[in-house]
Amino acid sequence: MEHFFSLFVRSIFVDNMIFAFFLGMCSFLAVSKNVKTSLGLGVAVIFVELITLPVNYLLQTKVLEPMGLEFLSFILFIAVIAGIVQLVEMVVEKFSPSLYNSLGIFLPLIAVNCAIMGASLFMQQRIGMDPDNTQAITSFGDSIAYALGSGIGWALAIVCLAAIREKMEYCDIPKPLKGVGITFITVGLMAMAFMCFSGLAI
Amino acid sequence: MANKNSEALKQPLWVNNPVLVQILGICSALAVTAQLKPAIVMGLSVTVIVAMSNVIISLLRNTIPNRIRIIIQLVVVAALVTIVSEILKAFAYDVSVQLSVYVGLIITNCILMGRLEAFAMQNGPWASFLDGIGNGLGYAAILVVVAFVRELFGSGTLFGFQVVPQCFYEAGYLNNGLMIMPPMALILAGCIIWYHRAKNKDLQEN
Numbered sequence: 001m002e003h004f005f006s007l008f009v010r011s012i013f014v015d016n017m018i019f020a021f022f023l024g025m026c027s028f029l030a031v032s033k034n035v036k037t038s039l040g041l042g043v044a045v046i047f048v049e050l051i052t053l054p055v056n057y058l059l060q061t062k063v064l065e066p067m068g069l070e071f072l073s074f075i076l077f078i079a080v081i082a083g084i085v086q087l088v089e090m091v092v093e094k095f096s097p098s099l100y101n102s103l104g105i106f107l108p109l110i111a112v113n114c115a116i117m118g119a120s121l122f123m124q125q126r127i128g129m130d131p132d133n134t135q136a137i138t139s140f141g142d143s144i145a146y147a148l149g150s151g152i153g154w155a156l157a158i159v160c161l162a163a164i165r166e167k168m169e170y171c172d173i174p175k176p177l178k179g180v181g182i183t184f185i186t187v188g189l190m191a192m193a194f195m196c197f198s199g200l201a202i
Numbered sequence: 203m204a205n206k207n208s209e210a211l212k213q214p215l216w217v218n219n220p221v222l223v224q225i226l227g228i229c230s231a232l233a234v235t236a237q238l239k240p241a242i243v244m245g246l247s248v249t250v251i252v253a254m255s256n257v258i259i260s261l262l263r264n265t266i267p268n269r270i271r272i273i274i275q276l277v278v279v280a281a282l283v284t285i286v287s288e289i290l291k292a293f294a295y296d297v298s299v300q301l302s303v304y305v306g307l308i309i310t311n312c313i314l315m316g317r318l319e320a321f322a323m324q325n326g327p328w329a330s331f332l333d334g335i336g337n338g339l340g341y342a343a344i345l346v347v348v349a350f351v352r353e354l355f356g357s358g359t360l361f362g363f364q365v366v367p368q369c370f371y372e373a374g375y376l377n378n379g380l381m382i383m384p385p386m387a388l389i390l391a392g393c394i395i396w397y398h399r400a401k402n403k404d405l406q407e408n
Binding site: 024113 | 226227272276277281284309310311312387389392395
């Protein structure tokens with residue numbers, strides 16, 4: 001249980017998807033213009049991670065590894081992700097049209113969000129790790145902890161950036177730097193702040 | 203027609219660079235640039251994969267049903283990435299270890315999906331091939347520039363060979379450790395975009 005929580009906290013702060021690995025950058029930069037939509041996208045990412053990672057964990061340990069088919073993992077993981085995103089989209093549309101309207105545009109985009117695929121690939125690397133390592137994913141429960149942690153870390157990052165960008169509207173920024181340029185530099189400074197967590201012993 | 207093809211090849215190199223202007227494929231562009239060698243390998247892999255997948259999708263473009271085109275594109279790209287990843291493991295094992303998950307992440311690299319959707323679905327195979335090469339090289343160019351600066355100032359080496367003379371270190375020069383850390387990649391990319399927009403005024407935002 002202790003491992004569950006340390007993995008969870010570690011994947012939010014230390015191994016943050018954005019600030020440590022630059023995953024999901026494209027939608028992170030494109031959608032972080034206001035807090036409300038970025039919160040919607042963040043929730044959608046947590047949701048999809050929470051479903052795809054455990055499925056991919058089972059696929060990797062119960063199917064691919066025993067059969068020695070690890071080289072097929074790229075195709076299978078992306079197929080699982082694209083399939084589940086499609087399924088989630090249809091289920092949400094059927095049972096909760098209001099949630100569908102608020103997430104609607106983002107759900108299909110998530111299939112090509114690197115944060116989701118990246119989490120699956122990192123998990124694949126971590127399955128064989130020494131169980132004492134806080135990064136190791138050795139059980140089904142661990143894969144859920146990692147999914148939750150990395151999803152929440154991503155959502156946290158995008159909401160923070162959106163809040164900063166809303167305030168930055170009023171700043172006098174050099175013209176060529178406006179928009180994307182200053183956003184990159186802001187993210188760089190945020191990443192520096194997040195580096196403090198890397199000294200954290202969990 | 204020939205003119206249009208050469209435009210497809212040249213535009214993405216600087217004026218319409220996929221990384222700087224369309225802000226696509228940032229994830230891997232920043233993560234692999236702590237050193238030059240993995241950056242070049244990554245740039246070449248992406249170039250090959252974009253060109254090949256552009257050609258394949260462009261050949262299939264009239265037979266793909268519109269509703270499931272994203273999944274078909276993903277499967278084509280994933281198959282190509284698997285091939286490239288196996289080749290890298292066989293012939294350049296240490297680089298493939300350094301690149302770790304980022305080879306697999308070429309699948310979700312937005313440049314690929316962006317080019318397939320925006321170009322290959324409407325154009326013939328030859329034009330799509332040139333467009334793929336152009337965009338891949340445009341991406342690779344940014345990787346090389348960022349990696350050059352980061353490796354030179356971060357570890358004092360280029361391609362792993364020391365270029366900052368030893369006497370500098372004896373006189374008290376230190377490598378800038380922050381350059382190798384993730385934040386500096388973002389700030390450098392921001393500065394390159396700054397320069398690019400200062401040169402191309404029509405891209406500036408109000």
